[in-house]
């Protein structure tokens with residue numbers, strides 16, 4: 001009989017995806033300054049998901065220093081695509097802008113500085129993918145906007161659904177007949193935090 005790997009957390013730490021020096025620098029900076037970022041495992045997952053659905057229009061809620069937005073924008077085939085990312089802290093937005101230039105993806109990304117819950121009311125649909133990564137308590141309020149902004153068969157990815165503040169969102173999306181969701185509670189090396197839930201939901 002096959003046996004599960006002993007100490008899977010230690011074992012899977014050796015399989016963290018390769019990434020650029022810039023992304024590693026942003027990880028170190030986030031660790032030093034206690035900025036919660038998705039880290040290389042969820043970053044790579046975002047890249048793969050965006051690439052396989054051939055996303056051309058992506059919306060991100062919560063930019064911080066731009067780490068996850070760089071993964072998402074690098075998924076555009078032949079750089080053909082647009083990511084709109086929403087951040088309510090102007091200082092963070094300024095840092096992200098510099099990082100987008102350094103990553104060479106500034107043409108593909110538009111940052112809107114303001115409250116995501118307000119900004120989403122004025123952004124024209126449709127999006128192929130929405131990545132939700134703001135205050136977890138606001139996920140529930142953001143959900144109907146995501147529903148309206150996603151195209152049919154578009155993908156919603158919500159980070160940090162292992163937090164108590166995401167409880168209302170988790171219950172709402174699993175009782176909705178407008179989404180087909182799956183939640184993964186996982187070990188995610190270098191994610192903030194390393195054990196957390198991720199929700200993927202198809203817009204019906």
Ligand SMILES: C[S@@+](CC[C@H](N)C(=O)[O-])C[C@H]1O[C@@H](n2cnc3c(N)ncnc32)[C@H](O)[C@@H]1O
Nearest residue numbers: 037038062064067068087088115116133134135
């Ligand atoms: C978890 S961090 C985002 C991390 C980023 N997605 C990454 O992985 O690189 C959340 C960010 O969302 C911003 N934020 C929180 N609530 C927001 C809101 N209602 N509207 C816009 N930005 C918000 C915070 O200022 C913070 O920079």
